[in-house]
Amino acid sequence: MRIDVLTLFPEIFTHFEEWSIIGRIIDKGLVTIRKINIRDFSEDKHKRVDDYPYGGGPGMIMKPEPIYSAIKEVKSDNSKVIYLSPQGKVLNQQLVNRLSKEEHLILLCGHYEGIDNRIIENYVDLEISIGDYVLTGGEIPAMVLIESIIRLLPGALGKESYKEESHFNGLLEYPQYTRPRVFNGLSVPEVLLSGNHQKIQEWRKYQSLKNTYLKRPDLLENIQLTDEEMKILKKIKEEFDR
Numbered sequence: 001m002r003i004d005v006l007t008l009f010p011e012i013f014t015h016f017e018e019w020s021i022i023g024r025i026i027d028k029g030l031v032t033i034r035k036i037n038i039r040d041f042s043e044d045k046h047k048r049v050d051d052y053p054y055g056g057g058p059g060m061i062m063k064p065e066p067i068y069s070a071i072k073e074v075k076s077d078n079s080k081v082i083y084l085s086p087q088g089k090v091l092n093q094q095l096v097n098r099l100s101k102e103e104h105l106i107l108l109c110g111h112y113e114g115i116d117n118r119i120i121e122n123y124v125d126l127e128i129s130i131g132d133y134v135l136t137g138g139e140i141p142a143m144v145l146i147e148s149i150i151r152l153l154p155g156a157l158g159k160e161s162y163k164e165e166s167h168f169n170g171l172l173e174y175p176q177y178t179r180p181r182v183f184n185g186l187s188v189p190e191v192l193l194s195g196n197h198q199k200i201q202e203w204r205k206y207q208s209l210k211n212t213y214l215k216r217p218d219l220l221e222n223i224q225l226t227d228e229e230m231k232i233l234k235k236i237k238e239e240f241d242r
């Protein structure tokens with residue numbers, strides 16, 4: 001997979017590319033990430049990339065020409081141009097899974113008050129938001145998008161994360177524990193020390209369903225539960241809806 005990030009602040013990505021899992025996935029050659037500085041595509045002698053909004057209003061808007069030139073420079077037939085903005089489709093694992101199949105992503109990071117709408121309407125394939133809040137730039141959302149996608153690439157998560165099925169099967173995760181067995185007088189649930197894998201799996205399924213029902217019941221609307229899971233959920237509802 002190729003990812004080109006169009007940004008006015010390429011330096012923000014330097015450590016990101018070396019950091020932890022990202023650096024390892026890049027070193028494995030599963031993805032190449034390029035930072036393209038939009039300012040390099042500004043034609044005027046002052047290298048202007050923003051200007052005052054027509055119709056007045058606060059702040060500055062990014063000019064369309066430099067963005068257009070940058071997109072044209074990197075775009076090919078199999079590219080998808082993604083613009084990070086609060087108006088985008090809110091990112092979830094389903095969308096991440098879909099995007100992880102793409103060959104070439106061009107991530108357009110805006111800044112200031114936004115970018116000229118003619119770019120969004122005519123040259124952006126998909127607008128994505130990482131949540132309902134406003135940021136000064138699209139760079140951090142771009143990093144969130146990159147990490148969520150590339151960790152799904154085949155071979156990305158080596159043995160260090162065997163829990164492939166934890167890829168958000170729609171339910172929230174079960175609680176996790178590690179040594180010591182007792183911490184501040186608090187013990188680890190006995191079942192996890194039993195070595196009985198059938199019981200451990202049942203306990204974890206129960207905890208996932210309980211966590212989801214109590215913390216994010218909305219997620220249950222979009223999941224096809226097995227009969228077994230429905231039975232467990234029924235028990236949970238009886239227990240917690242008293």
Ligand SMILES: NC(=O)c1ccc(N[C@@H]2CC[C@@H](O)C2)nc1
Pocket residue numbers: 084085086109110111112113114115128129130131132133134135136137138141
């Ligand atoms: N919630 C989000 O994903 C998000 C994305 C971008 C953003 N801000 C940029 C700066 C100006 C405009 O390009 C949009 N804020 C929030």
